Amino acid sequence: MIGSVLTDRLASEMNNTAYEQNITVQYCFPSINSSCRKEVRTGPAYIFLFIVLSCVSVFTVFLNLLLIISISHFKQLHTPTNLLILSLAVADLLVGLFIMPVNIMMLIDSCWYLGKIMCSIYPIFNGVSMSGSIYSLILIAVDRFIAVTDPLLYSTRVTICKTVLSIILGWSFSLLYAFIFVYFNDHLLPSQALTGCYGECVIYVKYSWLVVNVALFFLAPCSVILVLYSVIFTVARRQAKAIRAVTKGLSNKHEAQVSRFSEAKAAKTLGIVIFVHLACWVPYSLSVEKITSLSVVWTVFAWIIYMNSSMNPLIYAIFYPWFRASVKYIITSCRIFVPSSSRFNLFQEHF
Template identity: 65%
Template structure:
């Protein structure tokens, strides 16, 4: 008895069927990947939307034109680029491994990726420095920190980020034609030496600066709360302890949230990168843990903006289209303080 096994017709798909040197598609069908595509797309949209609200709020309302808010604006712009350009590019490569945007866009993509992420990290450093100066020397803060000085500092931060990422891509041979194996491929091969350099430059050093500054801020906040408690007259001892404990608790929570989120989103990527010999932009390490660093861009506006009352007020004005009124830029966003 002859048993004839049915032949399975496997159709090979190409990114660009009309091109003889096209890469093969690595399509990932199935409900799981469709669900993942929807979730990641929603994260991208939310990242763009939240950071766009911050950008519009600070740019439009004159009351928000302060040095501190300029840093938050810089952070929002960096995170906005992550949601608008970086996340969609990664989703496209994740879905079928093909790059449809051309050679020039492939050259620019890792630069934009690194620029937006490193600029976001530098903005976090500037926020920590700004808060340290405001807490340690509040009387002289307005003379030491101005909008002009902060604008120059932010420009220098973005310029250094751009310069660093151009070097990063260049010395990993991303611009060499020999690195492209087929048409429709866009992969960055990262040398192990540059993994170490990037670890020190973009993660270890910024994280150390942030944690040291916030630790000092926390200590100053405790000392100031105790000084206020000691100088307070006319209230009971229990009320004094309540005021002091409240200030200490708020400082501790803010310190804990900032450090925990930054640490959680960034350290898995670098630890996993150190554990492999060759890192590429399409590797499992880069795909899985790289998305944690992108999600940090979604969380940043929640930490640095949504917790502020002015952001909630400005968001309601924007969503109700009151921003289109002629005098909307001069609206008072701090009415609860009067």
Template identity: 70%
Template sequence: MDDTVNYSINLTVQFCFPGNSASCRKEVRSGSGNILLFIVLSCVSVCTVFLNLLVIISISHFKQLHTPTNLLILSLAVADLLVGMFVMPVRIMQLIDSCWYLGETACSASLVINGLSVTISLYSLVLIAVDRYIAVSDPLLYSTRITVSKTSLFISLGWSLGLLYMIIYLYFNHLLQSQIISRCYGECVVSVKHSWVIVDLVLFFVAPCSVILILYSIIFIAARRQAKAVRAVTDASKRHGSANSSETKAAKTLGIVIFVYLACWIPYYISSLLIESVTTSSIVVIVFVWIICLNSSVNPLIYAIFYPWFRTSVKFIVTCRIFKFSSSRFNLLPECFSFQAGFS
């Protein structure tokens, strides 16, 4: 009788790779609730890719938008595109099916892309803060100190260092005390020890975010001072002040981007500090990682709300007017001076 019961139980157990004795047990999450979750998250992933592609095409195609600040936004959009194109689909697949079918190499690659996109996002926000600080504090010398070529160099350097950091993070376990867990065949889970969570928190979150917050505090103090000065000067000076006003407006808009970034990341780090050993299979980590991923969907929406040039460029893209001859030289903001196009 006991043998019959055991045999019937074994028949209900599913494995990721039935022909492999070391295969992990398969957990498929079905039901109407899970199907609805799958549909919603899939729509979020598609929208993230679509919206960030609009940002990338806009800045890449229209020469009027080839400014240092917009190049940094372009770098941020590429990082967000990676999240929507690779990170989100993998997360969705892991939510529906516990098995990993793509092998250890693909597991490592997905983790590299995940970490790279996060690292580049923060690096881009730091550069954006520095860019806005110089633009507001020293607007007359901004165009000579911050150029497209210099910005491109810093962006390339940031992507290279970000990739190097992720390779070290994954493969030099004895230095960083992290490891990919392989309890069975068909699993892609990373465990990060508490000591490294603290190191990562200080070096790659607290320190750069402190720099960002300090720079933006200085920016808003300078903006308030300039606003008072503009009200007390002649009409000619007011025209010069309008340029500063444009810089200040851009600083406020990008400040919102940074605030949203911090709001998405702080819950993850708080939970990481409270857990002795963080694993990517933990339900708490899964929820907070999805909150982080949603940040990549929100950024383009912020541009759409606050940047007139983005709304105008989207109209050109959606109506296929970018395929017209010399469309790259279209004036996206006819009512504004050309030097304001990248910031309004």
């Protein structure tokens, strides 16, 4: 009798243990035997992180989408410089619309639900978006360099057609590099994308390609931007001194103050551009070991770089008066739906 009771009690405890394991242990795809274990991170810290990163993603999409609508809709903004800003906004929009949400999903849930093909395509999409943003920054720097150093011939040297061609070439190079990256990292092929178990997508970055990425996406762009903006700043200071020399006297103090303000503004813009770019890419450039997408280092460095897509529209658009005017027309008064709204003068109140 006692043995029977003990047996029944032991069986009950085993059933309870099995039941608890079924609750706590989850799988990405329960119907597949080779499925990975599912790790859902639902602690307070992860919930807070999820909310913050989601807000960053929404902010990135909203601000870049607003910038794209402004430049595309208002004919007055159809200039070579604004086309480059539009290219930058498109690249940053892709980061906020696709790259950030996927990374948020992987951060909260360890499973990959998008399949083998998407596991292979995602690195390409990621690379194209990030490199498109970086090379748009370079094109903007080149455009401003020509405008400052050769203002009289700027309109002939920089045209809409040439700008569009340079944008196409930049995006083509980004796409080509992404395919080369996938080709030489053969573990990203569809047949080998999911490693270990079903429901896992791991991206391995070899040390050699880490060095190449640092050279192409940090050292080279940063060097070009530093040199160009240094020349721009030097020319701006020289022009400001010339203006001050001409406008000496009590009757021209206002013009001298304007020139000093322009010089300070140029210095401030240079500092913001360089600081944000360095702050976002320096941590990635300092990583000297082979890393994977599952590592904490990869996650932290990736999100620091993604933040650059949130800051770019702030640096290159919000400080422009025409952007504030276009936002007023689009959001505040909803006058963008007026048939003749594309021909509104966005500069009448600011210049």
